[in-house]
Amino acid sequence: MQDTEVEKKNNMLEGTDSRVYELGYLLVPSISEENLPVNYGNIKELISSFGGEVISDEMPKMLTLAYPMQKVISNIRHKFKTAYFGWTKFMMSTEKVLELKKNLDLDSNFVRSLILKTVKENTIATKKFMRGESYKRPTVKRSTENETAVVINKEEIDKEIDAMVAV
Amino acid sequence: MKQDYFSANNIKFIDYKDVEILKRFLGPTGRILSHKRTGVTAKNQRALTSAIKHARFLGLLPFVVK
Known part of the structure; x- marks a missing residue:
């Protein structure tokens, strides 16, 4: 009986700790279209490895950037005019998100990434x-x-x- | 745009991915229009600016149009 109560408390704690986040990211355009689903799957796996629960997402799509971006990958400065833009909405505990961000910053496949707090509901109004x-x-x-x-x-x-x- | 665009269209959460909507609130050089010109409520204007800035960071919107 005590164990179940403790479990319930833990669940409650997890419920209060976890939050809805959205990860928007730009992938390096040098990825071929064939390998794109692999990268897309890796991102999802990465999120779930940090205890995240994917709510909704969109496949990365090729996009011409509004301005050229620079990123240094292994001491070589790259300039990007296009990139694959994709996003994922997920539930994750507040502490794990920081770890996820650190992990994403080290990833060489990303040009940029952005983690935001959002709501569970669909937020795209243009649909x-x-x-x-x-x-x-x-x-x-x-x-x-x-x-x-x-x-x-x-x-x-x-x-x-x-x-x-x-x- | 005299009335609040977002409450008129029942948009509760201003998303940075809605580039088509956000573009309405940019001037010819890519600057964010003032609340005086947008007619958006103060709360929504704050959300709008942050959405535009997030979109700019991810290259969906320009910082400057030359």
Whole structure:
């Protein structure tokens, strides 16, 4: 009984300690498109290795940067005009995040990375405009439903007219 | 933009990845517009500036447009 209580307390503590974070990152453009899923998987693994729970994420995509960035990798200064931008939302304890950040700073695959506090819910508002396509689909379905409804109505109307004529 | 854009569109969390939205609040040289010109509430203006600055850091938005 005592053990279960202790476990409960631990769970409570974990619940209060963990927070929702978002990792935005830029990967080096020298990674080939074939190896991109591998790197993407590695990032997810890295997060889960620190006890993180991935909530949502997006595959890194090639992006032309708004300005050229520089990074020194093994004593050679590299200049980047493009990079793969991706992000991951995850739950992690507040202490582990600092360790994760240290780990990311040492990684040579990253041009830059940014860890932010966020909320669990989807925060991208531009998807509302993207949803325009999915909004069209239900309207199409509705139109088909309306058509069938109209057909039924026609039959009923015909019957009614016949009845009227018969009278 | 007289009314608060974010409360009008029911945006509770201003995301740095929403570049299309953030671009509305940049001037022709890439500077953040003042709250006087954006009409955004003080709270949202603070969130907006930090979102723009995060987007700039990750190369999604420019610091300066020449």
